[in-house]
Amino acid sequence: xxxxxxxxxxxxxxxxxxxWVKKLAGIMELETGDTGEYPEIIFARREPGFxxxxxxxxxxxxxxxxxxxxxxxxRKWLRFWSHRNLPDTICELGHEGARAMxxxxxxxxLFPVYQQTQHRGGISLHAALVERDGIGVLLAAPGEVGKSTxxxxxxxxxxxxxxxxxxxxxxxxxxxxxxPFPTWSDYMWQDSGRTWxxxxxxxxxxxFFLLQAETDEVIPLGQGQTALLINRSESCVVLRNxxxxxxxxVMASRMRSFRNACGIAxxxxxxxxxxxxxxxxxxxxxxxx
Numbered sequence: 001x002x003x004x005x006x007x008x009x010x011x012x013x014x015x016x017x018x019x020w021v022k023k024l025a026g027i028m029e030l031e032t033g034d035t036g037e038y039p040e041i042i043f044a045r046r047e048p049g050f051x052x053x054x055x056x057x058x059x060x061x062x063x064x065x066x067x068x069x070x071x072x073x074x075r076k077w078l079r080f081w082s083h084r085n086l087p088d089t090i091c092e093l094g095h096e097g098a099r100a101m102x103x104x105x106x107x108x109x110l111f112p113v114y115q116q117t118q119h120r121g122g123i124s125l126h127a128a129l130v131e132r133d134g135i136g137v138l139l140a141a142p143g144e145v146g147k148s149t150x151x152x153x154x155x156x157x158x159x160x161x162x163x164x165x166x167x168x169x170x171x172x173x174x175x176x177x178x179x180p181f182p183t184w185s186d187y188m189w190q191d192s193g194r195t196w197x198x199x200x201x202x203x204x205x206x207x208f209f210l211l212q213a214e215t216d217e218v219i220p221l222g223q224g225q226t227a228l229l230i231n232r233s234e235s236c237v238v239l240r241n242x243x244x245x246x247x248x249x250v251m252a253s254r255m256r257s258f259r260n261a262c263g264i265a266x267x268x269x270x271x272x273x274x275x276x277x278x279x280x281x282x283x284x285x286x287x288x289x
Contacts, residue, residue: 001030001113004177004201005120005169008038009113016045017093024106027182028198039087041112046094073244078105080112080244100188107184111241114167118253121170123260124235129161129180129202130154136178136202137285138166139273140233141210150210150275154282162196165235168204170260174267177201205289206269209233213274218284223262226270230261 162180186192
């Protein structure tokens with residue numbers, strides 16, 4: 001998995017997680033590759049009577065993994081192991097459960113990716129990503145406001161890349177690219193066959209914050225307003241993942257998020273998009289691009 005900000009990850013499976021990781025990679029349209037170029041996220045399943053995860057992995061995956069000095073963060077159903085001397089992360093999965101829970105675990109297992117993105121000046125937003133002629137715009141809003149509806153209605157030459165979550169990464173100093181991320185609820189509530197090309201970064205031109213209205217209208221925002229709304233639109237998975245951090249880490253994460261939101265607002269214009277059920281909202285978007 002490679003993102004436009006230069007970060008990359010190898011998703012590595014142990015024998016008991018091979019099919020699980022294969023499913024995760026398929027949803028995100030990832031391909032097989034050799035290890036060594038990027039850090040690894042090593043997925044291992046907790047087994048009955050499990051003791052000493054690191055020692056067990058030591059013989060299965062890496063002969064040079066240290067046996068002590070690991071830090072553990074997580075929940076009952078998902079736990080991350082990291083070491084100050086290693087770039088890799090071990091993701092320990094709980095016992096396989098119901099379909100909805102399995103896909104929720106997949107979503108939250110990407111915590112190292114979200115964390116690295118934040119450290120590099122990016123942010124993950126609760127926003128749809130639509131594209132025209134290689135230029136992307138975000139349609140940001142909480143659930144049930146209309147992101148998916150707008151994605152279904154927008155006509156060619158526009159195309160929808162995702163309708164729920166977008167990862168925005170910083171490139172070339174002050175530039176930003178947008179990566180479509182899966183709509184995990186499609187898998188949690190039904191057997192969806194959708195996939196998302198997570199690695200395909202699209203140049204970001206504007207962010208529109210959605211409001212339902214009787215008529216279509218675009219209202220420009222100042223940088224301060226845009227930054228506050230970006231910060232408010234941060235993906236819920238990022239907020240939930242803060243539960244596994246200690247108090248100082250939570251405060252540092254919040255500060256980075258706000259600083260990153262301000263950086264994006266300085267470089268990318270923000271607008272309120274008032275949209276109606278039957279109007280041509282995309283024409284209002286096109287007027288300001």
